[in-house]
Amino acid sequence: MTQAAPHPASLLEALTRYDTPTICNALEVVAPERRLTGFTTKPLVCPFPDLPPMVGYARTATIRATSASPLSAADARAQRVAYYEYCGTGIGPRISVIQDLDGANIGFGAFWGEVNSSVHKALGCLGVVTDGSIRDIPAWAPGFQALAGSIGPSHAYVHLAGFGESVCVAGMTVRSDDLIHADRHGAVVIPANIADKVPDAARLCERREEPILSIARSSSFTVEKLKEALARSAEIH
Numbered sequence: 001m002t003q004a005a006p007h008p009a010s011l012l013e014a015l016t017r018y019d020t021p022t023i024c025n026a027l028e029v030v031a032p033e034r035r036l037t038g039f040t041t042k043p044l045v046c047p048f049p050d051l052p053p054m055v056g057y058a059r060t061a062t063i064r065a066t067s068a069s070p071l072s073a074a075d076a077r078a079q080r081v082a083y084y085e086y087c088g089t090g091i092g093p094r095i096s097v098i099q100d101l102d103g104a105n106i107g108f109g110a111f112w113g114e115v116n117s118s119v120h121k122a123l124g125c126l127g128v129v130t131d132g133s134i135r136d137i138p139a140w141a142p143g144f145q146a147l148a149g150s151i152g153p154s155h156a157y158v159h160l161a162g163f164g165e166s167v168c169v170a171g172m173t174v175r176s177d178d179l180i181h182a183d184r185h186g187a188v189v190i191p192a193n194i195a196d197k198v199p200d201a202a203r204l205c206e207r208r209e210e211p212i213l214s215i216a217r218s219s220s221f222t223v224e225k226l227k228e229a230l231a232r233s234a235e236i237h
Contacts, residue, residue: 097139109156
């Protein structure tokens with residue numbers, strides 16, 4: 001696992017000012033070749049939609065729940081400890097990104113609930129993005145965001161299959177230490193080499209939308225005024 005260089009805290013703070021759709025818009029400006037990749041494309045459940053956007057570095061793992069772990073109890077505990085050490089170290093803040101490997105039975109058992117949300121929050125994680133299931137919603141760690149494939153009652157045989165490797169969650173491929181932006185809409189990977197360009201591009205997108213939104217929300221809206229607004233928007237660079 002190669003550790004990425006941290007971005008300035010001021011950049012992360014600037015990125016949190018925008019929702020994830022706006023970040024995707026901005027990435028279309030600075031990295032148009034990524035228009036079809038790098039973001040979640042499948043629906044995810046967000047039980048805490050009012051939490052603000054989170055921006056952090058990925059901590060990746062894979063899980064299974066439809067069969068018991070092949071490891072002995074002692075080795076499974078050692079693996080879990082090593083995983084927690086991985087989640088609690090390196091550049092931060094961090095976001096857990098977990099792929100469920102159960103195929104047609106994805107989400108069969110929940111890795112996430114009261115305990116793991118609390119533990120990961122204590123380890124310095126802001127939230128989780130997973131295509132697996134979550135549970136214990138009322139007892140969830142306060143302020144810890146969750147985007148999940150489903151909500152379910154049982155953990156079944158859920159166990160770690162591995163961690164630190166590349167994963168694919170809801171159509172988004174993520175490597176350890178990738179910079180992630182996520183909110184109620186989904187998540188997107190922000191490439192490290194263009195991250196510093198994204199806030200300015202997000203502001204540009206907002207400026208381009210403003211003339212259109214202004215007339216669309218006006219009581220004096222007409223198609224002719226919309227045409228004028230579209231022309232003004234196209235001139236904003």
